[in-house]
Amino acid sequence: MSLRSVLGTAAGAALLLLxxxxxxxxxxxxxxxxxxxxxxxIAPDGTxxxxxxxxxxxxxxxxxxxxxxxxxxxxxxxxxxxxxAVCDGTEHAWExxxxxxxxxxxxxxxxxxxxVMELSSGGGLPLPRFHATHRQDVTLTES
Numbered sequence: 001m002s003l004r005s006v007l008g009t010a011a012g013a014a015l016l017l018l019x020x021x022x023x024x025x026x027x028x029x030x031x032x033x034x035x036x037x038x039x040x041x042i043a044p045d046g047t048x049x050x051x052x053x054x055x056x057x058x059x060x061x062x063x064x065x066x067x068x069x070x071x072x073x074x075x076x077x078x079x080x081x082x083x084x085a086v087c088d089g090t091e092h093a094w095e096x097x098x099x100x101x102x103x104x105x106x107x108x109x110x111x112x113x114x115x116v117m118e119l120s121s122g123g124g125l126p127l128p129r130f131h132a133t134h135r136q137d138v139t140l141t142e143s
Contacts, residue, residue, distance in 0.1 A: 031057065033054065034115065035134060035136075036050065036051075036114050037050070038137075039141055041140065041142070042143065048069060048078070048097065048099070049143070050067045050114070051095040054094055054114075055090065055092070056085060057088070057089040059085070061118045061121050061126065062084070062119050063085035063116065064083065064084060065082065065085050066096070066114070066115050066117065067080045068080060069111065071109070071111075076102065076103050077113075078103075080100075081097050085118075107140050107141055110137075114134055114136075116131040116132045117129065
C-alpha cells in the first residue's frame with residue numbers, strides 16, 4: 001500500500017471521526033494549532049493544493065495533517081491529501097494536494113477544514129487522537 005493511500009485513508013478516517021464525535025476536539029491543548037492559508041490553487045487537471053501551518057506536541061503514533069474542502073451548498077466534502085506531521089512543539093508548514101473524485105471544484109469561495117491527528121496504538125487497534133482542527137473560508141484560484 002502506498003504512502004498516499006495510507007495518508008488518504010487516515011485523512012478520511014479523521015474526517016469521519018470528527019463528524020461523528022465533535023466532543024473529541026474539546027480536549028485539544030491550546031498550544032496545539034493548525035492554520036489554513038487564505039488561498040488554495042486548482043491546477044488545469046483539477047488537482048487542488050491547500051496549505052497552512054501546524055504545531056503539535058507529544059505524539060506516540062503516526063501523526064498527520066489532513067484537509068478537506070467544500071464549495072457552496074454542496075453536501076460533498078472532498079478530502080485533499082494528507083501530510084505526515086512532526087509533533088515536536090515547533091511550528092511547521094503543511095501542504096496537501098489531491099484531485100476530487102467527483103464534482104470538480106472551481107475557482108472562487110470555498111471552506112477548508114484542516115486537522116492534526118495521530119493514530120495511537122494503545123490497545124492494539126489504532127485509535128485517533130486529535131491535536132488540533134480549524135475551519136477557514138478560502139479562495140481557490142487557478143494555478
